[in-house]
Amino acid sequence: MSKQALVAAMNDQLSAEYQAVIQYLQYSAIVTGPHRPELVAFFRAEIPDEQGHAQYLADKISALGGIPTTVAKPVPPGSDPRELLQNVLDAETEAVAAYTRLIDLADAVGEIGIRIQMENFLQDESNHPDETQKILHGNWGE
Numbered sequence: 719m720s721k722q723a724l725v726a727a728m729n730d731q732l733s734a735e736y737q738a739v740i741q742y743l744q745y746s747a748i749v750t751g752p753h754r755p756e757l758v759a760f761f762r763a764e765i766p767d768e769q770g771h772a773q774y775l776a777d778k779i780s781a782l783g784g785i786p787t788t789v790a791k792p793v794p795p796g797s798d799p800r801e802l803l804q805n806v807l808d809a810e811t812e813a814v815a816a817y818t819r820l821i822d823l824a825d826a827v828g829e830i831g832i833r834i835q836m837e838n839f840l841q842d843e844s845n846h847p848d849e850t851q852k853i854l855h856g857n858w859g860e
Contacts, residue, residue, distance in 0.1 A: 724823045724832070725784035728775050732815045735772035736790035737767055738809060744793060745802045757799055760853065761806075764846065771839050778832060803854050810846040817843055 746761035776786035794809075796802040817840040822832035 721782055721827050721829075722784075723778055724820075724827055724829065725782050727816075727820055727823050728779050728782075729784065729787045730803075731813075731820060732772055732775040733791045734743070734788075734809070734813060735768050735775060735785050736791055736814060738768040738813070739772065740790055741806065743795045745796070745806070748797070749773055749799055749802055750797050751799065753799055758804075767842055771777075774835060776850065778835075784857075788802065800854065803850055805855065807847055807850040810843060810850060813843040814840065814847065 742761045742764045746758045749757045752772045794805040796805050806841070817836050820836045821833055821840065824830070824836055
């Protein structure tokens with residue numbers, strides 16, 4: 719395992735973090751319906767975490783000799799609140815898997831500090847799907 723593989727995986731996740739920021743911004747703007755106020759607050763509350771993850775990844779990629787990507791993964795389109803929440807759930811579930819992989823890669827190259835930070839991010843990201851799942855299982859008045 720090489721540091722280049724770690725940098726490549728970190729850049730892939732940096733793209734996903736950019737996606738998350740854009741996704742939460744867009745979804746908070748377009749969500750409609752009787753649950754709009756709560757969903758706007760939910761989406762916007764996630765943005766600072768995702769920005770912090772992106773900043774850390776960009777800084778570490780640079781420190782490891784890489785160039786942080788400037789390209790976000792595409793944001794899945796959606797219109798109704800359930801679809802938006804399902805898209806968020808899917809993205810957050812992918813983030814959990816990505817941070818789990820980054821922990822293994824950081825371990826393999828002896829980057830203990832990165833490993834610890836990835837564990838912290840994994841803990842953050844593990845809470846996001848749980849909260850989204852709870853919202854999806856709520857009473858939507860349908």
